[in-house]
Amino acid sequence: MVVVVPSKKSRILHRQPNAELPMAFMGDGPYIIDDNGKRYIDASGGAAVSCLGHSNTRVRQAIKDQVDNIAFAHTSFFTSKPAEDLADFLVEHSPQGLDYAYLVSGGSEAVESALKLARQYFIELGQDSRKYFIARRQSYHGNTLGALAVGGNLWRKQQFAPILVDTEHVSPCYAYRDQKSDESELDYGLRIANELEQRIESLGAKNVIAFVAEPIVGATSGVLTPVPGYFKRIREICDQHGILLILDEVMCGMGRTGSLFACEQEQVSADILCVAKGLGAGYQAIGAMLLSDKIYNTITDGSGFFQHGHTYQAHATACAAALAVQQEIQDNNLIDNVQNMGLKLQSALLSQFGNHPNIGDIRGRGLFWGIELVADRVTKKPLDPKLKVHSAIKTAAMNEGLICYPGGGTIDGKQGNHILLAPPFIINEKHVTEIVDKLARAIDTALVNCGLGND
Numbered sequence: 128m129v130v131v132v133p134s135k136k137s138r139i140l141h142r143q144p145n146a147e148l149p150m151a152f153m154g155d156g157p158y159i160i161d162d163n164g165k166r167y168i169d170a171s172g173g174a175a176v177s178c179l180g181h182s183n184t185r186v187r188q189a190i191k192d193q194v195d196n197i198a199f200a201h202t203s204f205f206t207s208k209p210a211e212d213l214a215d216f217l218v219e220h221s222p223q224g225l226d227y228a229y230l231v232s233g234g235s236e237a238v239e240s241a242l243k244l245a246r247q248y249f250i251e252l253g254q255d256s257r258k259y260f261i262a263r264r265q266s267y268h269g270n271t272l273g274a275l276a277v278g279g280n281l282w283r284k285q286q287f288a289p290i291l292v293d294t295e296h297v298s299p300c301y302a303y304r305d306q307k308s309d310e311s312e313l314d315y316g317l318r319i320a321n322e323l324e325q326r327i328e329s330l331g332a333k334n335v336i337a338f339v340a341e342p343i344v345g346a347t348s349g350v351l352t353p354v355p356g357y358f359k360r361i362r363e364i365c366d367q368h369g370i371l372l373i374l375d376e377v378m379c380g381m382g383r384t385g386s387l388f389a390c391e392q393e394q395v396s397a398d399i400l401c402v403a404k405g406l407g408a409g410y411q412a413i414g415a416m417l418l419s420d421k422i423y424n425t426i427t428d429g430s431g432f433f434q435h436g437h438t439y440q441a442h443a444t445a446c447a448a449a450l451a452v453q454q455e456i457q458d459n460n461l462i463d464n465v466q467n468m469g470l471k472l473q474s475a476l477l478s479q480f481g482n483h484p485n486i487g488d489i490r491g492r493g494l495f496w497g498i499e500l501v502a503d504r505v506t507k508k509p510l511d512p513k514l515k516v517h518s519a520i521k522t523a524a525m526n527e528g529l530i531c532y533p534g535g536g537t538i539d540g541k542q543g544n545h546i547l548l549a550p551p552f553i554i555n556e557k558h559v560t561e562i563v564d565k566l567a568r569a570i571d572t573a574l575v576n577c578g579l580g581n582d
Contacts, residue, residue, distance in 0.1 A: 154181020157551045157558055159530065167525065170562045171532035175345065175378045175495065175549035176404040179452060186410045189451035193444045202441050209446035216453055217415055222388055222396035225417040230441040234377030234403035235269030237414035241373050241399045242273045243435045245337045248371070248422050251429035259330050261295045261323060262339040267347040268375050277339050280347045281540030295330065297322040299344060300353045303488040303499065304507070304538060316357035324364045337371035342389040343495060345378035349537050349545025350497030352490055358393035371398040377414065381405030382456055382552060385466045385493030392492070398422060408452045411445035461552040468554050469493040475563040485574060494552065499537060500544040509542045517544045519573035529565040
């Protein structure tokens with residue numbers, strides 16, 4: 128039975144304070160049901176979070192069981208079995224060279240921890256001159272000040288620029304926009320990767336801490352997948368110049384792209400790697416930073432203290448939930464389903480939108496897909512930013528009973544629009560059809576409402 132709650136003025140400072148949001152009432156697999164009984168298929172997992180949908184029995188029971196034992200114990204006094212077991216799981220399944228875990232409450236915290244650990248690592252080595260992080264334009268690494276500074280999302284950074292630390296940025300691997308007509312994918316990837324080497328040399332390698340990158344760029348650019356060879360060259364450059372490689376898999380990791388870690392498909396590993404969203408699937412707030420034994424041993428053999436910390440790090444209940452999420456994925460071979468349904472979703476998207484006049488590119492891996500909208504698919508001219516087509520698509524999709532994740536500023540922070548899809552790992556072919564059918568209607572409605580397309 129659905130109970131309708133009388134409307135009243137919200138006392139929450141919402142992301143958009145004047146927006147009227149539906150009230151999420153309950154979950155049913157890949158669906159969210161509002162307090163009026165309307166069902167929305169969650170085709171983006173919120174923000175690529177809800178990889179098990181919204182009603183998993185195993186995870187809910189794990190949370191209840193842990194709360195019955197002990198919900199929280201501060202990590203300056205105790206460890207807990209769920210935290211130890213989760214760390215063991217992550218290390219056992221992580222790419223080669225990542226031997227320890229630092230458990231936090233979300234993606235921004237994981238990235239912030241990585242930045243501070245990387246700086247402290249070099250301090251412990253006596254290399255105090257290292258102060259620069261290099262990242263990529265059109266990236267996103269979180270909303271805390273350090274993570275925001277490293278990120279390349281200009282819209283999010285602009286008003287806070289005076290209080291952000293100085294960071295350096297190079298080009299993203301954005302083949303749809305930047306690969307030259309006479310370049311192979313390999314040549315393009317090497318050219319773009321070599322920008323990193325040029326920037327390191329201009330700054331002086333002894334002054335650079337790390338290169339920070341999402342293996343597959345998520346929300347800011349709409350699922351930019353790297354071309355073959357790009358990350359192998361990046362790893363080589365970092366090693367040659369003695370700087371760390373920090374990979375941000377907060378959005379693309381934990382099975383989302385068809386392997387537990389996205390960097391596995393690039394055949395590289397990191398010195399520090401961050402995960403979050405799919406780690407706990409939204410059932411609890413959790414993130415993790417994985418690090419090499421080289422970094423771990425440098426800290427423990429030096430000061431013996433990582434000068435960082437959060438009250439809720441390694442939270443016992445959150446760790447119990449995350450471990451149950453990962454066990455559910457493993458025991459039910461859901462990464463296989465990500466691969467299989469990913470191919471079905473790719474095929475359906477290409478069939479529906481492959482010749483659409485306002486769809487320029489369809490890109491992705493596994494159950495992580497981006498659709499870039501354009502004014503002209505031949506010239507790749509972007510839509511007028513003033514139209515805010517992405518916002519119109521979100522509204523039209525919600526009216527259809529579809530949750531997707533549209534974004535603007537895809538190309539440079541101002542120009543470009545995209546839609547991000549990241550449905551739960553539990554979807555089947557009927558869900559794929561429902562997602563694509565509803566998205567097609569939402570896009571067409573939004574284009575008409577923006578003065579484009581045909582009624």
